[in-house]
Amino acid sequence: MAAWSERLAGVRGVLLDISGVLYDSGAGGGTPIAGSVEAVARLKRSQLKVQFCTNESQKSRGELVAVLRRLGFDISEGEVTAPAPATCQILKERGLRPYLLIHDGVRSEFDHVDMSNPNCVVIADAGEGFSYQNMNKAFQLLMDLENPVLISLGKGRYYKETSGLMLDVGPYMKALEYACGVEAEVVGKPSPEFFNSALQAMGVEAHQAQ
Amino acid sequence: MAAWSERLAGVRGVLLDISGVLYDSGAGGGTPIAGSVEAVARLKRSQLKVQFCTNESQKSRGELVAVLRRLGFDISEGEVTAPAPATCQILKERGLRPYLLIHDGVRSEFDHVDMSNPNCVVIADAGEGFSYQNMNKAFQLLMDLENPVLISLGKGRYYKETSGLMLDVGPYMKALEYACGVEAEVVGKPSPEFFNSALQAMGVEAHQAQ
Numbered sequence: 400m401a402a403w404s405e406r407l408a409g410v411r412g413v414l415l416d417i418s419g420v421l422y423d424s425g426a427g428g429g430t431p432i433a434g435s436v437e438a439v440a441r442l443k444r445s446q447l448k449v450q451f452c453t454n455e456s457q458k459s460r461g462e463l464v465a466v467l468r469r470l471g472f473d474i475s476e477g478e479v480t481a482p483a484p485a486t487c488q489i490l491k492e493r494g495l496r497p498y499l500l501i502h503d504g505v506r507s508e509f510d511h512v513d514m515s516n517p518n519c520v521v522i523a524d525a526g527e528g529f530s531y532q533n534m535n536k537a538f539q540l541l542m543d544l545e546n547p548v549l550i551s552l553g554k555g556r557y558y559k560e561t562s563g564l565m566l567d568v569g570p571y572m573k574a575l576e577y578a579c580g581v582e583a584e585v586v587g588k589p590s591p592e593f594f595n596s597a598l599q600a601m602g603v604e605a606h607q608a609q
Numbered sequence: 610m611a612a613w614s615e616r617l618a619g620v621r622g623v624l625l626d627i628s629g630v631l632y633d634s635g636a637g638g639g640t641p642i643a644g645s646v647e648a649v650a651r652l653k654r655s656q657l658k659v660q661f662c663t664n665e666s667q668k669s670r671g672e673l674v675a676v677l678r679r680l681g682f683d684i685s686e687g688e689v690t691a692p693a694p695a696t697c698q699i700l701k702e703r704g705l706r707p708y709l710l711i712h713d714g715v716r717s718e719f720d721h722v723d724m725s726n727p728n729c730v731v732i733a734d735a736g737e738g739f740s741y742q743n744m745n746k747a748f749q750l751l752m753d754l755e756n757p758v759l760i761s762l763g764k765g766r767y768y769k770e771t772s773g774l775m776l777d778v779g780p781y782m783k784a785l786e787y788a789c790g791v792e793a794e795v796v797g798k799p800s801p802e803f804f805n806s807a808l809q810a811m812g813v814e815a816h817q818a819q
Contacts, residue, residue, distance in 0.1 A: 526741060527740075528741070530739075531740065534776060535776050556787060557748070565745060570744075570783075570784035570788040571784060573784055574784040576783075578767055578780040
């Protein structure tokens with residue numbers, strides 16, 4: 400294995416995941432993973448730029464940052480690349496007005512988005528919000544559109560909570576894709592555009608990042 | 610176009626769909642499609658055997674037949690091939706004990722099925738029963754099984770009600786397939802086994818049926 404100094408030659412920035420890397424979410428705000436608070440602090444004292452890149456879409460960036468700061472992490476909203484703000488940017492650029500099938504915890508990210516007379520559907524990990532009624536509304540709306548646009552914040556199959564495995568947004572994305580005969584646009588990892596927006600946020604090229 | 614007499618040469622039995630062919634379901638029990646009551650009556654007066662082959666899975670066969678008889682159709686339970694009874698047969702043959710994610714209207718078909726300690730999941734058009742909680746339970750159960758078995762009663766994308774288009778079982782089948790990395794076994798049309806069971810019920814070979 401190459402020495403760290405060799406592996407890091409030319410590296411100017413580091414992308415860090417959050418859930419399952421910095422901390423485990425759960426009751427009471429979650430717990431930091433051993434060594435991660437100090438690791439982030441050391442990175443920030445170094446010459447390297449740091450950006451946090453997450454698929455978290457049950458919380459707004461503000462809420463996520465507040466949770467992490469309470470756990471001792473040195474982190475600010477501008478350092479977080481998350482699917483909801485990236486989606487808002489896309490909606491604005493393309494004149495899209497969404498029907499939102501999302502978790503209430505992330506709704507504030509869409510406060511300034513025009514949602515009148517929807518011409519697209521945005522789905523995220525909505526948890527209990529994935530009722531038959533809400534899914535059917537999203538479906539009917541897509542079927543009514545001449546050019547149906549379905550945007551999915553991530554496409555994860557499931558995630559782990561203390562109470563067990565939980566269905567993520569991916570299965571519901573697949574359900575709507577099959578029902579409507581459309582292909583969703585995924586905003587979030589592993590989409591290259593999403594990683595690029597995180598790199599842009601810290602002003603670093605792909606070959607300079609780790 | 611060949612004359613009817615020519616087209617029917619060698620035909621000994623006829624398979625008839627029900628929903629959208631004999632009647633349109635809806636409030637108040639639905640309405641017969643023009644000419645269909647008399648057409649069924651004529652078929653039954655002929656030398657031809659008749660079997661009704663449906664993917665209906667929100668009602669038991671008994672309830673479906675009662676609805677059709679009230680509308681004037683000459684039909685009995687034994688003449689109906691439907692996914693729920695066919696599924697019960699499969700469960701019995703393979704020693705499967707299902708977790709049922711189905712509509713309450715069809716639950717009575719499974720009255721004599723052992724559901725203790727489930728070792729498979731059966732989904733049907735559950736309507737409002739497709740809550741996040743129920744879907745997550747089906748998902749967790751499949752993930753816990755060494756050999757996960759998912760049986761889906763049909764795989765329709767949607768159907769039409771007077772209130773608009775409604776999501777059918779297919780999208781939810783796709784959701785569980787993606788979440789668990791399994792492939793569902795479909796019981797109902799268009800499965801060849803299902804058509805065969807309808808042919809067997811009237812004692813007619815495939816080449817003798819219309």
